[in-house]
Amino acid sequence: MSYASLIAVWAYGAHALGAILPGPLETLRFIAREYERGTLLFHLWITTQRVLVAFLVALSSGIAIGAAMGLSRRVDDLLQGWLIATLTIPRILLFVVSYLLLGLNDRALIIALIVTVLPTIVVSVREGTRAIDGKLIDMAHAFRRSRSQVWWKVVLPQLMPFIIGTARGSLALSWKMVVLGELLGRTSGVGYQISFYFQFFNMAGILAYGVTMMVLLAIIDLGLMGALQRRVFRWRAPVKVGSVG
Amino acid sequence: MSHAIEVRGVTKAYPLSGGRERVALEGIDLDIGHGAFVCLLGPSGCGKTTLLNILSGLDKANAGTVVLRARDATLAPVSGYMFQESRLLPWLTVADNIAFVIDRRTGGKGRDTQDVVSYWLDRVGLAGRDNDYPRQLSVGQQQRVAVARAMAIRPDILFMDEPFSALDELTASKMREELLELWGEINATVVFVTHNPLEATFLADRIIVMTGSPGVITADYDVQALIPRPRDGDDPRLWEASRVAVRALRTAPGLAPA
Incomplete structure (x- = not known):
């Protein structure tokens, strides 16, 4: 119902504004055309690869850094300044500075993306580590469980709500920020296509890629990540989950 | 004969602010034989849980030694733990x-x-x-x-820290009977912490009364001699015997009036 009203308002707006705003059908036709030409999937795949690499690196290093900060006062003091700096830096500045330092290449884009999402992952995992129930760890020690058993069976499951929550948010954020990064300094990917059509004031082209990214994010976040969340939290009383950050 | 548990001169203190410290345990000496069911009985804060945690290796003493042994001295002893909550x-x-x-x-x-x-x-x-x-x-x-x-x-030694105190009395008394049955089956040495004299008397071969602070052992007596097993929860001798423990608690030196 809510999706239907969204599309209805869009269609009405397109009708009222005339030539300036293409309607849903026109946009869909443009998407189909781009698909047939092969450009849609080509650029989508490039963008997806960039997001995946940045997201996986940020998530794994974010878990390690966050856990280290949560467990050790010294590491926390040491990295606190870095955390504040990376949390407060304007995102767009990150991309510009990264391109200027490293050149207009994928490395610069991916590093800027990592720095964009890493600090929020670190903060979340650090909070999660501080909330760990020491009584359960005592239980594991009383039964002489090994370090790896304690980590996998006792500590990690307690971090999972924090990890999955921040992973959903970070994936959504990097999915949106990658477009900006590509628009600023790459010659491939969805962001580049949008800047390309922008130069021709081709609104249908811009909307076609924009809508495709939105739909894909909704599918990945609600479908994939939601399913993962439900699977990991089977042991809890069932609760409804919804996100897209 | 070697014991399942040997404790010598165990002392534990926690630092307080201003360089002072609170002595939780002082000079604890204790031997517990293989297969015995021993209750550590005492009021809250007397250091009985601290002692249990030191015996089980969860906590470290500031001074003194703890030795745990399996019946077969060539094997490392296996120990289990039951907490107040299930964990x-x-x-x-x-x-x-x-x-x-x-x-x-x-x-x-x-x-x-x-x-x-x-x-x-x-x-x-x-x-x-x-x-x-x-x-x-x-x-x-x-x-x-x-x-x-x-x-x-199948622990050689089982540590239990008030495992039934959060349960209703009906459930708790049923589980005490079942525990004795299982204890007979696995033949373990049990160290059971409780503040309930009747529970200690029903379960134990031997009751060790502790008082704080600092936590010391003030009485150590044999229940097995007073009430043979199998025991009946309604046995009036149980009640009488538990009064011995209560008196030991009351007359302990240095105990603040409740």
Whole structure:
């Protein structure tokens, strides 16, 4: 119902504004055309690869850094300044500075993306580590469980709500920020296509890629990540989950 | 004869602000024989849980030594622990919670882990609940799983810290009887912390009375001589014997009036 009203308002707006705003059908036709030409999937795949690499690196290093900060006062003091700096830096500045330092290449884009999402992952995992129930760890020690058993069976499951929550948010954020990064300094990917059509004031082209990214994010976040969340939290009383950050 | 537990001069102090410290345990000496059921009885804050944690290795003493032994002196002793709360891992099923503590050294001993788990679940009256999660069980049932978990490793020494004090008395008294039955089966040395004199008298071969602070042993007496097993929870001798413990608690030196 809510999706239907969204599309209805869009269609009405397109009708009222005339030539300036293409309607849903026109946009869909443009998407189909781009698909047939092969450009849609080509650029989508490039963008997806960039997001995946940045997201996986940020998530794994974010878990390690966050856990280290949560467990050790010294590491926390040491990295606190870095955390504040990376949390407060304007995102767009990150991309510009990264391109200027490293050149207009994928490395610069991916590093800027990592720095964009890493600090929020670190903060979340650090909070999660501080909330760990020491009584359960005592239980594991009383039964002489090994370090790896304690980590996998006792500590990690307690971090999972924090990890999955921040992973959903970070994936959504990097999915949106990658477009900006590509628009600023790459010659491939969805962001580049949008800047390309922008130069021709081709609104249908811009909307076609924009809508495709939105739909894909909704599918990945609600479908994939939601399913993962439900699977990991089977042991809890069932609760409804919804996100897209 | 060697003992299952030997404690010599164990002292434990916690630092307070301003360089002072609170002495939780002072000069504890204790020998516990193999297969004995010993209760540490005392008021809250007398250091009995601290002593239990030092015996089990969860905490370290500032001074003194603790030696644990298996009956077969060539083997390292296996110890289990039961807490006041079940401390089950909520993300694991009942069966996986028990399997979590079992390995080749403990409990398994050539048997299939699944068989061990099923056997002990059956023994605590929870047959068929293998795939339930802890939240699907009542508090009493969760504590039964904790009993099964502690028994499944066939411990040489079992540490228990007021495991039934959070349960209603009806459930608690039933579980005490069952515990004695299981204890007879696994033949473990048990150190059971409680503040309840009647519970201590019903369960123990021997009661060690502690008072704080600092935590010291003020009385140590043999219940086995007073009331032979099997014991009946309604036996009036039990009540009388428990008065001995109560008197020991009351007359202990340095005990603040309650």
